[in-house]
Amino acid sequence: MSGGSLAFSGSVRGELRQAVLLVTIDNPPVNALSADVRAGLMAALDQVERSVEIRAMVITGAGKTFIGGADIREFGKPSVDPILPTVIERIEVFAKPVAAAINGAALGGGLELALACHHRIAAPVAQMGLPEVKLGIVPGAGGTQRLPRLAGIPAAIDLIGSGRSVKAAEASSLGIIDAVSKADLIETAIAAATALAGHDLRRTGSLAVPSAEPTDVEKARSKILKKVRGQQAPSEAIRLVEMATRAIAEGLADERDTFLRLRDSEQAAALRHVFFAERQASKVEGLDGIEPRPVETIGICGLGLMGSGIAVAALGAGYRVIGLDQTGEAAERGRQGIIALLERNLSSGRLDQAGFEAQTTRLSVTAQDLDLAPSDLVIEAVFDDLDVKVDLFRRLDRVLRPDAVLATNTSYLNPDEIAASTLHPERVLGLHFFSPAHVMRLLEVVRCGKTAPDVLATGLAVAKKLRKLAVVTGVTEGFIGNRIFSAYRREAEFLLEDGALPHEIDAALESYGFPMGLFAVYDMAGLEIAWARRKRQAAGRNPSERYVEIADRLCEAGRLGQKAGRGWYAYNPDGKRQLDPEVTAFIENCRAEKGITPCSFTAEEIVKRLLAAMSYEGRRLLDEDIASRESDIDLVMINGYGFPAQKGGPMFAAQTPR
Numbered sequence: 001m002s003g004g005s006l007a008f009s010g011s012v013r014g015e016l017r018q019a020v021l022l023v024t025i026d027n028p029p030v031n032a033l034s035a036d037v038r039a040g041l042m043a044a045l046d047q048v049e050r051s052v053e054i055r056a057m058v059i060t061g062a063g064k065t066f067i068g069g070a071d072i073r074e075f076g077k078p079s080v081d082p083i084l085p086t087v088i089e090r091i092e093v094f095a096k097p098v099a100a101a102i103n104g105a106a107l108g109g110g111l112e113l114a115l116a117c118h119h120r121i122a123a124p125v126a127q128m129g130l131p132e133v134k135l136g137i138v139p140g141a142g143g144t145q146r147l148p149r150l151a152g153i154p155a156a157i158d159l160i161g162s163g164r165s166v167k168a169a170e171a172s173s174l175g176i177i178d179a180v181s182k183a184d185l186i187e188t189a190i191a192a193a194t195a196l197a198g199h200d201l202r203r204t205g206s207l208a209v210p211s212a213e214p215t216d217v218e219k220a221r222s223k224i225l226k227k228v229r230g231q232q233a234p235s236e237a238i239r240l241v242e243m244a245t246r247a248i249a250e251g252l253a254d255e256r257d258t259f260l261r262l263r264d265s266e267q268a269a270a271l272r273h274v275f276f277a278e279r280q281a282s283k284v285e286g287l288d289g290i291e292p293r294p295v296e297t298i299g300i301c302g303l304g305l306m307g308s309g310i311a312v313a314a315l316g317a318g319y320r321v322i323g324l325d326q327t328g329e330a331a332e333r334g335r336q337g338i339i340a341l342l343e344r345n346l347s348s349g350r351l352d353q354a355g356f357e358a359q360t361t362r363l364s365v366t367a368q369d370l371d372l373a374p375s376d377l378v379i380e381a382v383f384d385d386l387d388v389k390v391d392l393f394r395r396l397d398r399v400l401r402p403d404a405v406l407a408t409n410t411s412y413l414n415p416d417e418i419a420a421s422t423l424h425p426e427r428v429l430g431l432h433f434f435s436p437a438h439v440m441r442l443l444e445v446v447r448c449g450k451t452a453p454d455v456l457a458t459g460l461a462v463a464k465k466l467r468k469l470a471v472v473t474g475v476t477e478g479f480i481g482n483r484i485f486s487a488y489r490r491e492a493e494f495l496l497e498d499g500a501l502p503h504e505i506d507a508a509l510e511s512y513g514f515p516m517g518l519f520a521v522y523d524m525a526g527l528e529i530a531w532a533r534r535k536r537q538a539a540g541r542n543p544s545e546r547y548v549e550i551a552d553r554l555c556e557a558g559r560l561g562q563k564a565g566r567g568w569y570a571y572n573p574d575g576k577r578q579l580d581p582e583v584t585a586f587i588e589n590c591r592a593e594k595g596i597t598p599c600s601f602t603a604e605e606i607v608k609r610l611l612a613a614m615s616y617e618g619r620r621l622l623d624e625d626i627a628s629r630e631s632d633i634d635l636v637m638i639n640g641y642g643f644p645a646q647k648g649g650p651m652f653a654a655q656t657p658r
């Protein structure tokens with residue numbers, strides 16, 4: 001029997017293929033399991049149940065996604081029947097075989113639906129995962145109970161606790177799917193479903209959880225918990241996975257209660273804000289219909305720490321890289337530094353031997369400007385000095401094609417001044433990477449006064465290929481991130497003068513969720529660069545503005561941070577941080593000189609003042625048109641400055657009652 005298309009709902013259609021109903025979910029953009037999809041799936045199941053001719057069912061997704069998960073936009077609204085667990089549980093106990101033909105991403109509820117099917121086959125490109133913890137929730141439709149039954153507890157802890165997704169080959173080796181399709185996915189799935197008809201079905205919920213070594217469970221658990229400071233969802237997810245040995249009904253009930261409780265939590269609201277903020281960030285005004293310039297070869301000037309990190313990111317994304325440094329020896333040192341980073345990726349398993357070789361063959365280094373001529377984009381990462389950069393850009397002007405794009409990685413200089421020194425300022429933009437550039441996800445893409453739209457689009461396209469989170473910023477000293485960071489730092493120093501001590505401020509920040517307090521970070525980074533900048537700026541400083549001298553005093557006393565063995569804290573030879581009465585004395589002297597009577601602050605008050613300073617500066621950036629939207633500012637602070645994602649960023653947090 002075969003027939004035309006049947007509509008089970010607006011977004012679910014069916015097609016009879018011999019004795020199998022092929023059900024396609026077509027709910028763009030990502031086939032999320034919205035109410036209409038759930039209703040459509042139930043209607044399809046009704047049809048299969050009723051029909052004597054139909055012996056099995058195959059579920060797939062239209063386009064390049066299988067199912068992108070529950071519809072996140074429905075969270076926070078009253079639930080609409082049938083809820084997802086009802087659909088999924090019906091599939092699991094269904095009398096006739098149901099197979100999942102996983103054509104693309106099967107995430108969250110999408111994978112949970114597939115886990116309840118009686119057969120799972122995936123295209124090689126399909127990606128599978130339970131990323132719910134990234135949204136501050138646990139899987140809510142059986143994922144914590146069914147995944148361990150297929151993949152075992154340690155693997156389930158790893159996948160659910162981290163939210164990472166795996167490609168079909170890994171999913172197959174973990175036991176999550178039954179096969180990777182080598183031929184036509186749908187035909188193979190239909191054949192598999194047909195073969196199962198009339199046989200006992202393998203129902204995931206009835207399987208026993210494979211036994212695991214307690215040490216493996218502990219290893220998986222501690223690996224996750226080490227990284228998720230202050231977040232509730234990962235530990236709840238791990239708890240549920242570890243208890244999957246209970247009767248499935250009990251496990252599912254506990255999972256659902258936990259899901260609902262977390263879904264309505266502040267952390268989940270904040271992380272949902274972050275999810276949508278990331279999608280918003282790529283929508284940039286004025287770029288509709290603008291094609292980026294093609295980029296295959298990237299020139300990188302300056303192969304120090306930053307330049308090498310950018311090179312590794314570019315090689316990893318498939319670009320050819322030409323590195324330039326001042327002398328042949330410096331260029332060779334740079335090449336070795338890049339290779340060492342690639343070797344680290346090789347030994348950690350992030351890169352295989354073939355990938356390593358491919359990347360090294362795409363790398364060349366030189367000390368001759370002329371060798372950069374084939375570059376489609378050149379990123380400079382040389383010393384942050386205007387004369388040095390202007391000189392370099394003038395030289396590049398002479399050797400590059402006029403349509404090649406020029407990017408500066410400056411942190412504090414004015415890229416408009418650099419652009420003005422070139423013949424084609426419209427091809428100049430800023431690409432402000434964060435160190436280490438091959439690890440940090442954030443990239444501030446600086447739209448200079450004269451940057452052409454297709455040049456900006458090129459910066460964004462390259463950022464996407466580098467798998468960076470790009471946020472567009474206008475030109476201002478320090479761009480979005482360092483402007484807010486300066487305001488935050490200034491307020492922290494006011495707090496010092498007003499009565500708080502560095503360790504109190506750090507403890508308040510850490511308990512709020514920052515991985516490290518501000519003063520501990522200063523010490524780790526070293527205090528000398530900021531000191532040098534303050535000295536340069538001293539002459540232009542407005543004498544009526546409040547200025548805190550404590551940091552200068554520390555530097556004058558040689559307390560330059562952890563490397564010097566002392567900074568805001570003192571350090572043992574083994575690097576352990578401890579309080580130092582000398583620092584307290586410096587602070588007290590500075591207060592006394594200004595006649596300030598210190599007050600005491602609670603951790604809450606400290607955080608409130610710091611947040612207020614950050615969000616105030618954020619509003620100024622919006623008023624000055626430097627940032628386009630509040631959520632962009634949140635992304636910068638979360639991804640570049642350790643602001644806890646589960647608080648949503650400083651702009652979001654400022655509007656959330658604490």
Ligand code: 3HC
Pocket residue numbers: 029030032065067068069070071072073084105107108109110112131132135138139140141143276279280
């Ligand atoms: N619900 C609602 N909208 C979603 C969505 C979802 N689950 N996933 C993506 N979208 C939207 C995005 O907001 C974006 O909308 P916009 O165009 O209006 O900005 C659009 O779909 C496209 O998204 P991307 O730009 O991310 O598209 P990509 O093609 O780059 O990536 C994807 C596709 C891999 C599916 C990616 O969107 C993704 O990772 N989505 C989230 C997956 C997820 O977290 N699922 C779990 C949901 S929670 C859940 O299932 C609970 C369950 O356990 C009960």
